[in-house]
Amino acid sequence: MNNIESDLQTRWWNLEAQLVERFGKKPDMEAILFLIGIQEFGELRDKFTKEQKQDLMHVAVCSLFAQSGYYEMEKVDDDGWPHFRQLKPLPVMDLREQENFMKDHVLLYFENNHLI
Secondary structure, rough: OOOHHHHHHHHHHHHHHHHHHHOOOOOOOOHHHHHHHHHHHHHHHHHHHHHHHHHHHHHHHHHHHOOOOOEEEEEEOOOOEEEEEEEEOOOOOOOHHHHHHHHHHHHHHHHHHHOO
16 A cells, blocks of 8 residues: 555545544445435435435535536536536546545545535
8 A cells, every 4th residue: 555545544544433423333435425415415304215315326426526527516406406417537447446536535525515
């Protein structure tokens, strides 16, 4: 593991520790994306359908990658759902690189939104 990956991993563990403190358990990436999706959607409901949960995670991924210019929000529909447009293709990466790319964007999101 190089220094950049080591720093990323340390920052990721710090985020996980803060989320454990806040929610009482360690969330996986899917749960973190769900939380970001709810944050971006702006409405907390008692229940979301399975399809809505998938939509929330999609909103989260687009929001995360919008930070680096891969997507931009195009509009918010009548039901309050954000819709995104892809501006450029995501880089081709192996599985570990994809995971680190996602973690880096999650950390950036939490920092930019003053959530950590």
